[in-house]
Amino acid sequence: MKKNKIYLLIFIFLGTFFIACEDSKEDQIEQSFDRSLVLLNWSDNIITPSYQAFQEKLNILKASVDKFKADVTQQNLDLVRSEWVNAYKSWQHVEMFNIGKAEEIYYSSKMNVYPANISRIKSNIDSEQYNLGNANNNSAQGFPALDYLLYGGISDGSKVIDRFLSQDGNKYLSYLENCVNKMISLTKTVVDDWKANKGSFVSSTENTATSSINMLTNDFIYYYEKGFRANKLGIPAGIFSSKTIPENIEGYYNGKISKVLALEALNAVHDFFVGKSFDNSKTNESFKYILKSLDTKKGEENLGEVIESKLLEAKLKVEGLDENFANQINSDKVKFLETYDAIQKVVVLLKVDMLQALNINVDYTDADGD
Amino acid sequence: MNASLKNYINQYSDSSPLILFRIGFGVLMCYSLIRFWLKGWIETLYVNPSFHFSYYGFEWVKPIDEYTYLIFILCFISSFFVAIGYRYKLSIILFFLSFTYIEMMDKTTYLNHYYFISILSFIMIFLPANVGYSLDSFFNKKYYLKIPRWNIDIIKILIAIVYLYSGVAKMNSDWLFQAMPLKIWLTSKYDLPIIGESLMQKNWVHYFMSWGGMIYDLTIPFLLIEKRTRILGFALVVFFHVFTAVLFPIGMFPYIMIFSSLIFFNQRFHKKTLKYLEQLLISIKPNLDLEKTKIINNSKTKFEKIKLSVVTVFLIVQLLFPLRYFLYPGELFWHEQGYRFSWRVMLMDKVGYTTFKIKEKRSGDTFMVNNENFLTPFQEKQMSFQPDFILEFAHYLGDKFSDEFNEVEVYAESFVALNGRPSQRFIDPEVNLYAEVESFKNKTWVLPLNDEIKGF
Known part of the structure; x- marks a missing residue:
């Protein structure tokens, strides 16, 4: 009898508890949402067209180099330069996708490590004995190497075109050509692999270390923190060293392009975060959508909204800078640091608030928890 | 008996x-x-x-x-x-x-x-x-x-x-x-x-x-x-x-x-x-x-x-x-003083982001440290939200850079989110952690949680 009473009490307790919960709580997150939509949007509307556009730009660059090689004139050099700028801008949309083959072959380390290693480039050109596949040549190829070849490193007052017309001119031309060819072949490897594996990418929605949604989320945040924030602004501004290093900006020899590239990259980051398609025609599912579905709040607002507005604030700051970050750092470093701080705020929101809401690990250390 | x-x-x-x-x-x-x-x-x-x-x-x-x-x-x-x-x-x-x-x-x-x-x-x-x-x-x-x-x-x-x-x-x-x-x-x-x-x-x-x-x-x-x-x-x-x-x-x-x-x-x-x-x-x-x-x-x-x-x-x-933990003021889950060895299992989801600023005393020059150069991802993750880890690492960095520079100070830029709360600053950014010593005393340089968790 006594035992029955206890069971009855437990039953009533649990019963009322369930009912109370069902009644009082609006089950906001019961509306389960579909992560495969996010992957589909990333794949079809962002990654694929970004790669495609970049490949096209590289081919145009290649054509201009061929033309320049056949007829070494200032006019043709200017053409190569402007196609280099176009391709470099287009690159800003793909650098963050460090997945699959791109990760495997260290794609971005071969495409865009700056500052370029000038002495290495010079000795490569001199010796004509070099293998761009060698990891030691990572900083002697890609966009930064082209930046040097097309714009700079000349101290004696002569022009860049003279270098191509000198007796070593052919060596320079062939290095230029080899770099571009290497960029094209690397990109082909990555894009072909991407096309072949798109299907499995889209279906891999699990919450595991190797699922595409988690890997790309980590890549995205890593890119924002390192590729964008540190490389483009932090390192030149001397955030990680006791002195500023203005010569470490992106496109240093061009001298007019660092802001353009940073803005392009920030746009790419913003668009990826909100899920805007590469052709700007539509905005579909991405992080903003996930955070909205999870109803993650930051104060009164949804976290996704907050991150988006902070990204736009950062963009405004970048827009206010000198077209050449090196000049900005040398003339008004405070303004540059303020911009950096605005960018940094988003790092905290992405790495702490968003990752907590998504419950995605930054590292995936293989170890037990408790 | x-x-x-x-x-x-x-x-x-x-x-x-x-x-x-x-x-x-x-x-x-x-x-x-x-x-x-x-x-x-x-x-x-x-x-x-x-x-x-x-x-x-x-x-x-x-x-x-x-x-x-x-x-x-x-x-x-x-x-x-x-x-x-x-x-x-x-x-x-x-x-x-x-x-x-x-x-x-x-x-x-x-x-x-x-x-x-x-x-x-x-x-x-x-x-x-x-x-x-x-x-x-x-x-x-x-x-x-x-x-x-x-x-x-x-x-x-x-x-x-x-x-x-x-x-x-x-x-x-x-x-x-x-x-x-x-x-x-x-x-x-x-x-x-x-x-x-x-x-x-x-x-x-x-x-x-x-x-x-x-x-x-x-x-x-x-x-x-x-x-x-x-x-x-x-x-x-x-x-x-x-x-x-x-x-x-x-x-x-x-x-x-x-x-x-x-x-x-x-x-x-x-x-x-x-x-x-x-x-x-x-x-x-x-x-x-x-x-x-x-x-x-x-x-x-x-x-x-x-x-x-x-x-x-x-x-x-x-x-x-x-x-x-009764001996420490503030929120246990936040400052974690008395958290370990107490059968607190799966109670928190804590995510942190902590970086360190080294200040050279004489010149006043500062720079940020890349944690990756010294810590594994797992260590960095654990360090980012636990004050005793942060202090220990700050001292490690202080010792390290004292060799290179003359006298240095170490400051933490630290943000932590606890159990779904928005992130907030975790460590007082004005405190030179290199001058703080580890002890069982309350760590005053941990900023208070902007919220209250009731109960044990």
């Missing part, structure tokens, strides 16, 4: 539960250590990192490069000897020392159940777990049927402490009224078959599991002690731990807890199991002569009194130690 207590101490009970516990414990430890090795964790967690986070006062406990493997080998051999009951006393002492040493090499890997194993093996030093079904007993030709009753009860008490303290720790507003952090964790299990997209997303499931977990922890010791509910209790233990094993990456913990709770069963169960093991052994090695063993009723050593007092003191420490 009070009469009933004296009476209790002089009571004897069957030795088989303790014997079986010894065998199972040894086997589980052997398995755990092999698993740890095969997963490559000795290398990734202990050999590879250049820097290790130490426990206050135990800075000398460090991995010893490649020789770290020897500690694991020692630990493995001693746990194997515990299992077979060979030179038990020496083996269990060596096990306790080597296992505890391993756990103290780097607090990045702190786990409550490692701590549980440490204290369990410490207590086992004082228990005659080799009185039967052991090589010791085989060679001595003595089998003690009875041991002091407290020898078995002490293990039950340790298990009960784990459950009860972790149950009480769940009695806080985050756990009960926000279903945090389970809400975050369960929602992210959307990829489980069948229940992932349905049950795991339901609000009531999050609350049910939070409340259920608390009630489970608080009642399980009583269900196991009481004869009539023991089967139910054990069934719950198995269900609960298997379920958590499926949901969370918690390694061996569920199996250790399931196995440990067998100690609550009566001697009949243990005797039968031991007999079964004996039959198994004989079927493998039929000419084994176990009959020579002389049966002796009571085991009693002259150290009984000393043992009892050590165990009593240890027990009191165990009961009080988890309560030390």
